[in-house]
Amino acid sequence: MESNFTTDRNYKYEKAKEKVQTIKGFYGNLLAYCIVIPFLAYINYNTTSFLWFIFPALGWGFGLLMNGLYAYGYSPFFSKKWEERKIKEFMQES
Template identity: 50%
Template sequence: MERNYTEEERYNLAKKRVQEVKGFYGNLTAYIVVNIFLVVVNLMTSPEHLWFYWPMLGWGIGVLFHGLRVFNRMPFLGKDWEERKLKEFMEEEERRKNQFKQ
């Protein structure tokens, strides 16, 4: 189901893509800055009890999945999956419609 996009549609898709990449880099930058701050606070206040890695791990998993989605590397539920599922639902609906016509 190949679609021919107009110049405006291609521009809007590219603009949306740039916003997604920009959002990821913003998230990554915040992750790095905040986690450096947390490491410093942890080491200055209670170096005998290290806790900074817990928020780093949790947020890091989120950043990882954000990056996978933005750069189309999602092994599951990615763009290809969406298109296949959409086509499958459209074909199913067409079969259902034709079944009732008979």
């Protein structure tokens, strides 16, 4: 039977591992954005005068912003306190 200390350490390790994976995913997304958007801009400038690349840049940029906020623990809609409150609420129901 595992002690509470071991269980708590395992839980903290798993949460930390998830956090690192989330941040790593954000940086992968950021790198892709920094490569793809300038490439699209280059194609756009060499093919037409309509600046269509701005649409994927803004859309992906907004998604990237939200991903970054989530990765670093800031959520304007669902704060950490809200999340903890909901977890406690659901645990009490069970």
